[in-house]
Amino acid sequence: MSNITALGKEQHLALYRQMLEIRRTEEQLAKSHQAGLIPGACHTYVGEEAIATGVCAHLTHQDAVFSTHRGHGHALAKGVPPREVIAELFGRVTGCSRGRGGSMHLFSPEVGMMGTSGIVGPCILQATGAGYTSKLLNTGNVGVAFFGDGASNNGAFHEGLNLAAIYDLPVIFVCENNMYATEVAFSYATRNTEVAERARSYGMPGVAVDGNDVVAVYEAAAEAVKRARAGHGPTLIEGKTYRTRAHVEGMRDGGYRTQEEIDSWKARDPITTYRARLLEAGLVAEAEVNAVDEAVRVLVEEALEFAKNSPYPDPATVSRYIFSEASA
Amino acid sequence: MSTTTATTTREITFTAAAREALSEAMAADPRIFVVGEGIGARGGNFNTTTGLYELYGPMRLRDTPIVERGFVGMCTGAAMTGSRPVVDFMFVDFILDAMGELINQVAKMQYMSSGRLKMPMVLRGCIGISGASATHHSGSYYPLFVNIPGFKVVLPSNAYDAKGLLTTALKGDDPVLFLEHKLVLNNKGHVPEESYSIPFGQAAVVREGTQATVVALSSMVKKVSDACDSLAKEGISIELIDPRTVAPLDVDTVLQSVHKTGRLLIVDEAFGPCGVGAEISAQVTARGFDDLDAPIQRLNGVHTPTPYSPPLEAAVVPDVKQIVQAIRDLLAE
Numbered sequence: 001m002s003n004i005t006a007l008g009k010e011q012h013l014a015l016y017r018q019m020l021e022i023r024r025t026e027e028q029l030a031k032s033h034q035a036g037l038i039p040g041a042c043h044t045y046v047g048e049e050a051i052a053t054g055v056c057a058h059l060t061h062q063d064a065v066f067s068t069h070r071g072h073g074h075a076l077a078k079g080v081p082p083r084e085v086i087a088e089l090f091g092r093v094t095g096c097s098r099g100r101g102g103s104m105h106l107f108s109p110e111v112g113m114m115g116t117s118g119i120v121g122p123c124i125l126q127a128t129g130a131g132y133t134s135k136l137l138n139t140g141n142v143g144v145a146f147f148g149d150g151a152s153n154n155g156a157f158h159e160g161l162n163l164a165a166i167y168d169l170p171v172i173f174v175c176e177n178n179m180y181a182t183e184v185a186f187s188y189a190t191r192n193t194e195v196a197e198r199a200r201s202y203g204m205p206g207v208a209v210d211g212n213d214v215v216a217v218y219e220a221a222a223e224a225v226k227r228a229r230a231g232h233g234p235t236l237i238e239g240k241t242y243r244t245r246a247h248v249e250g251m252r253d254g255g256y257r258t259q260e261e262i263d264s265w266k267a268r269d270p271i272t273t274y275r276a277r278l279l280e281a282g283l284v285a286e287a288e289v290n291a292v293d294e295a296v297r298v299l300v301e302e303a304l305e306f307a308k309n310s311p312y313p314d315p316a317t318v319s320r321y322i323f324s325e326a327s328a
Numbered sequence: 329m330s331t332t333t334a335t336t337t338r339e340i341t342f343t344a345a346a347r348e349a350l351s352e353a354m355a356a357d358p359r360i361f362v363v364g365e366g367i368g369a370r371g372g373n374f375n376t377t378t379g380l381y382e383l384y385g386p387m388r389l390r391d392t393p394i395v396e397r398g399f400v401g402m403c404t405g406a407a408m409t410g411s412r413p414v415v416d417f418m419f420v421d422f423i424l425d426a427m428g429e430l431i432n433q434v435a436k437m438q439y440m441s442s443g444r445l446k447m448p449m450v451l452r453g454c455i456g457i458s459g460a461s462a463t464h465h466s467g468s469y470y471p472l473f474v475n476i477p478g479f480k481v482v483l484p485s486n487a488y489d490a491k492g493l494l495t496t497a498l499k500g501d502d503p504v505l506f507l508e509h510k511l512v513l514n515n516k517g518h519v520p521e522e523s524y525s526i527p528f529g530q531a532a533v534v535r536e537g538t539q540a541t542v543v544a545l546s547s548m549v550k551k552v553s554d555a556c557d558s559l560a561k562e563g564i565s566i567e568l569i570d571p572r573t574v575a576p577l578d579v580d581t582v583l584q585s586v587h588k589t590g591r592l593l594i595v596d597e598a599f600g601p602c603g604v605g606a607e608i609s610a611q612v613t614a615r616g617f618d619d620l621d622a623p624i625q626r627l628n629g630v631h632t633p634t635p636y637s638p639p640l641e642a643a644v645v646p647d648v649k650q651i652v653q654a655i656r657d658l659l660a661e
Binding site for chain 2: 105119131166321
């Protein structure tokens with residue numbers, strides 16, 4: 001277990017707040033999906049919030065994050081406001097992709113959120129490319145790829161990690177090992193379920209951490225980002241975690257995992273356990289975390305109203321942005 | 329067609345002209361870098377980068393492992409973050425390993441991001457059938473890309489166009505496939521020393537004529553030109569159009585020509601079904617039906633994987649004799 005006394009109160013409250021913002025936003029998205037407000041897919045990140053939070057805490061808006069189909073948490077942790085995420089899933093023009101993307105195409109380059117993706121694997125290669133730009137133009141920025149255990153068996157993992165290693169690129173590869181690729185168990189899909197061990201094949205450090213312990217993730221990411229910015233190349237971080245909701249909202253969740261397994265991971269919830277640890281250690285006062293709880297509740301409530309009241313995009317604009325404006 | 333007035337020209341090859349465009353662009357813009365197998369100190373299998381490594385160094389002339397998907401994906405991320413990559417596939421057949429990255433990511437990136445990300449990426453490689461290259465080194469594939477929104481597709485047929493079109497590609501913010509037929513690489517032409525650009529979507533009327541219009545793509549421009557020379561001796565007057573880019577496709581120039589000639593043949597080494605000729609034919613039929621005096625005809629490469637043995641290979645590609653016959657048949661309609 002991580003050493004929580006290494007961080008100050010402000011850092012703890014910021015990490016707690018970020019995780020809670022993701023959780024409350026997604027709980028709202030799940031309800032909205034049930035209410036028919038989301039016309040398309042919605043893959044939640046519930047249970048995995050510590051990873052996006054612990055990594056993105058070290059990033060600036062110039063650092064580039066590339067994500068997966070399960071990417072709401074990455075977008076929020078990178079600084080996309082909840083209102084823009086909810087509005088995007090509602091298909092509104094005020095969404096972060098102006099209604100052209102939905103859950104699996106959340107873009108906000110202004111804050112370095114370079115997209116979630118409906119395809120497993122490309123984010124690994126694109127983060128490598130962000131590292132290439134950093135080195136070519138000497139910007140000091142880093143590229144970060146978030147992906148699941150499923151992507152670690154995809155060719156993009158091998159190709160991307162190898163390219164980042166041979167060119168010494170400033171990239172952090174973050175594997176969120178939640179034990180299932182959709183509904184196929186990772187233990188079925190590979191003979192070695194220790195993803196971090198694969199780093200050695202590419203000549204880069206590989207670190208496995210408890211992905212439900214935000215401080216453990218925070219510390220591993222600190223080291224990786226420092227190493228990348230110093231020009232020492234890429235790092236692979238594996239966060240062992242668990243998705244407690246179904247693969248996608250509205251999908252039956254049975255037949256591939258047990259209720260006992262889900263319950264055991266719910267007992268290790270990254271947010272409630274962290275809250276309890278902070279209070280038990282006396283690092284924050286109960287009134288302080290309660291204030292965060294209330295602030296996040298209000299933020300998400302207002303975000304929902306904003307999304308509901310936002311207009312849809314104009315159908316006349318359907319062919320805009322296929323090419324750059326200059327050439328259109 | 330050119331945006332600048334040339335003052336000094338010399339005769340150089342297609343490859344040298346394209347390389348000159350690349351070097352000029354790299355000198356002007358430090359964000360441009362090239363990736364590919366053997367394009368560093370080696371200068372590229374087709375001399376696409378000969379001499380550039382010495383000028384611009386290893387960060388900008390980047391040799392890669394044999395991972396087409398990997399380096400296309402890497403270049404996608406690089407383009408999203410402010411670089412301007414040039415991917416040199418050597419043989420464009422190798423691009424097929426990267427199709428997911430190209431179609432799902434590169435072509436859709438500007439749209440997905442509602443125009444807030446740009447995708448300045450040049451994807452170049454040799455196409456076409458020649459020299460018993462067999463079926464993994466002979467493909468053309470451009471109709472696949474024309475079908476997808478988000479790509480610009482360039483088919484230069486000569487040295488002058490190669491330099492001007494590549495300059496346009498390198499200055500733009502969109503993904504461009506720059507496809508170089510192996511049979512035109514060593515063809516020489518007059519090329520200005522100065523930088524110039526040729527806009528996309530403007531066909532060239534290669535020769536004017538009155539009795540029929542022939543649209544030819546890539547290496548077929550030279551073959552059709554030879555066929556026209558032969559027919560001219562009999563007093564047959566053919567108008568030859570080179571679209572130069574097939575996405576965007578300048579159908580207006582073809583329509584103007586058909587208005588004059590009343591007859592249209594499209595000659596393309598690439599496959600016929602759902603190809604560029606089919607698209608031109610559909611558009612001309614829809615917009616210029618009253619101008620047509622005969623059915624529109626197509627002459628394509630045989631719809632088959634490319635065989636190795638020279639007599640088999642020769643049987644696949646339209647030759648000058650077949651082109652002459654196709655034009656005669658069209659005139660007889």
